[in-house]
Amino acid sequence: MSPDDRRYTREHEWAKLDNADSRLVSVGITAFAQDELGDIVYFDLPNAGDSVSYMVKMGEVESVKAVSDLFSPVTGQIEAVNDELVDHPELVNDDPFESGWIMKVVLADLAELETLMSASEYDEYIGSN
């Protein structure tokens, strides 16, 4: 069961509202995604200050023998990127929903979150795949 305190995309990213006043969300990939990828060895990520857009490629994640694109689940400006992932990309394998967060984004429009899947919708989506 995916945590129900956040929203999800079909590309297996999550976005969680940290602070409604400042429209700040955390972004990461789901437990299902990290399991499919296997041991994660490297992230190629944008920088704080960069803009990201909904479902536009924002970076790459590498396992030993695969490279996958990362798509931003939201539109906005990056506030911070998780520096821990540089030396410890395996954090995303170990704890994808908490310490394995990837970046924090200030949303352009708070309402965008509502367009993403809920936890139960996402669980149904991966169950049917």
Place this chain on the structure above:
Amino acid sequence: MLATLGLTSIDQLFHDIPDEFRNPPLDLPEPLSELEIQRELAGLASKNRALGSGPSFLGAGSYHHFIPSIVKALMTRGEFLTAYTPYQPEVSQGTLQVIYEFQTLISSLFGMEVANAGMYDGATSLAEGVLMACRITRRDRVAVSDTVSPIYLQVIRTYCQAQGVRIEVVRHWEPEVGDDTACLVVQHPNFFGGIEELGEFAELAHGHGALLVVSADPLACGMLNPPGHYSADIVTAEGQPLGIPASYGGPYVGLFTCKEQYIRQMPSRLVGRTVDTQGRTGYVLTLQTREQHIRRERATSNICTNEALYALAATIYLAAMGRQGLKQVAELCYHKAHFAAAEIEALSGYSIPFKRGPFFQEFVVQCPAPPSEINRRLMERNILGGLDISVPPYSDPLPAELDKGMLLCVTEMNSKDDIDALVSGLAEFANA
């Protein structure tokens, strides 16, 4: 075996090939036995003049150096020779550990942080270095010094023709580098033998946010400061001088090194050290996501098969020569070349145009007669002369007054008698 498949002829296995295209006539000569092919090939080989059959002074990128006998003895062991690329690390530790040793020794030789497992040859290695610099800087203008091998320049042009990269040949004494230049490309020592001011080039390139890409002679780095000493960003080389026969131009091995921060843009294989499930040290191919079999059209290069056997040869060579041996060989080349240059310069009619700068084992001589004619006469004495650089593409960057240039190379393989024979052969044309 056919019976187990319910077939009566092997031809039935090929039924998917359309009839009209199956079993076409094939016109090949009658097969030879091993004895006969040895004879035929010995005959063809005897029509070639071998480097060891008389004094030889030809270099220009492929060099006649001493090869210790253990190099061939070890590299032709079946366990090295008939293994594939080490994709199954549990049964390829021999090859993998050799490559790790190779990466260690090559990066150390050039004073660089990391080396890959090798490229095809010196020319393609440099071309890939140029493409890598363009990817890193996201720029598409490349400045190539006019003292870089004209052969390498041609290969750079071939590799870059479909990439939208502009190649500009720049004067080595005043290279033009701009804020849109991806890299400055120089050779060390340069094609004409001279030792370049790498420190100034590095400062110039870095001042414009460009990279310094150097093609170096690995053997010269036995005595000269390596490019890494001058903050070069990417250093490539022809590995042939390190225990590999001239073999009419191949197989050789391209050497490729860079600063560690750029490893994810490197082409070709890399081997890393790790541990197995029981904590024992072992080696694996690593950072493979850069490569074509994973990243496909977005790979850092299309290279797959490289020259692993000759990376092994170079590793054995460097292990056998060691720190002192390599320095001694480099110094032998240096002293013999300078001795020969002085002797030739003393002949009337000959001059050494670039003598003001230091050189390593090669130097240009302006001759009193066309170099091709001199070379013909030298060959009558069974002496292989230098490269005739009075013709394109070698003459392209040369000043007009240097119209009868010969590029001579003297290595540890040339005895004083060889050099004396060369000088007396050249003397025939003196005062002509």
Place this chain on the structure above:
Amino acid sequence: MLKGGSRDTGKLLMERSVPGRMGVVTPLLDVPLQPMPDASLLRDDLSLPEVSEPEVVQYFTALSQLNFSIDTQFYPLGSCTMKYNPKINDEMAFLPGFAAIHPLQPEEQSQGALELLYRLQEFLGEITGMAGVSLATLAGAHGELAGVLMMRAYHHAQGDTGRTKMAIPDSAHGTNPASAAMAGFDVVSLASDKDGNVDLEALHELAGPDLAGVMITLPSTLGLFDQNIVEVCRIVHEAGGLVYGDGANMNALLGRTKLGDLGFDVIHLNLHKTFSTPHGGGGPGAGPVCCAPILAPYLAAPVVAAGGSNGNGSVGTYSLSSPEQSIGKMSGYHGNFGVLVRAYTYIRTLGDAGIKSISGNAVLNANYLLQALKDIYYLPYDRTCMHEVVLSADWQRARGVSGLDVAKRLLDYGFHAPTMYFPLIVHEALMIEPTEAENRDTLDAFIQALRDINQESFDDPDFVHHAPHTTPVSRLDEAGAARHPDLRWRPEA
């Protein structure tokens, strides 16, 4: 087998180094010492090992024994054609008249080499049914790059600069899309149909004025001869495109058909696979390019011309030349000559019938394996295969044993693993290429091992999952190696 002292491979060269030791004695200087260059140009930091000659021999020999190799193990690595390469071929390449000649020495002094290269061009042209041959490319992928650059040059010469797309089947080697990208093309994926052939409907959709061509591997990486191949070539040609042939799998077709006759415009051969150069742990290879007449002017330089044939040189002499609209030089000199000597020797000792027997036995061996294993390993395409058979470990996977596990367990049985997880369109793929050089005893022993491993997948899947158990090292931490790359020895801080 444990080894002690200097034969213990646990110590690297730099860890063996003893100051003052040398493996080679260099001669004394026989000319007067010359003035040295400015000291600021000289290095004092050269860090290379100092070890004796016996220790170098012991160390490298011990290392070699950690490898599986064709000479020591059956090596059915699909797509790699790991066959026996006659030793005479190596010996010929080492003749001083071949190994010790300089690439830039005057052509009068290399006539034997040029004659050999000229004849090899003729042989390869005959075998492939192609008019033009350049031997200058140094590996399969290098040949691919030259070939697709030739396609680009051809289209541009027709003023046809809008052909930006290269269609490549989803089963292709990664080198195909990587080479096409280096030649500036946009890669589009071409689907395979249910029989493993190119999907003609998908091809029709791509065959437009922006299609530069397609890159086809024949037989495909599924080990299958594409039954639509003539039609594929026709559709592409009708749309104004060209057909590239990846010759990686030529071992299956030698003497059985000519790619030129089928409609291919340009191909490369992997001489090191098909024409006998040992793989050397990852090279050297040679990837000559053969092409139809319309593409011959664009071949990579140099090619070898026979005197008198095109106006230059006298009859009986050979020279290097550059095709008039050549894409340029692809490497420093004239190709991997040592590999070319081996290929020449190989072809010369085989003749017509010998060439044909290679493909015949290679395909027979692969079908023998297919027949003996398809009841216990899933066969995704149940057709006569060519030189290799692609099975799947899907049935074993259901019992907790993956294709990787099966492959690793084979190492314990003394067999090299097949290629795994390739082609990408087959789940749990095990791609097995026995080659022509293995006898029935070996094939039967290999079949028995795969049957035993299948039984183990019922009895003790966990044991298989942790294989190999008998190799010098067990499974290695590849994730750790990639996360924290340790790419060279460094002195302890």
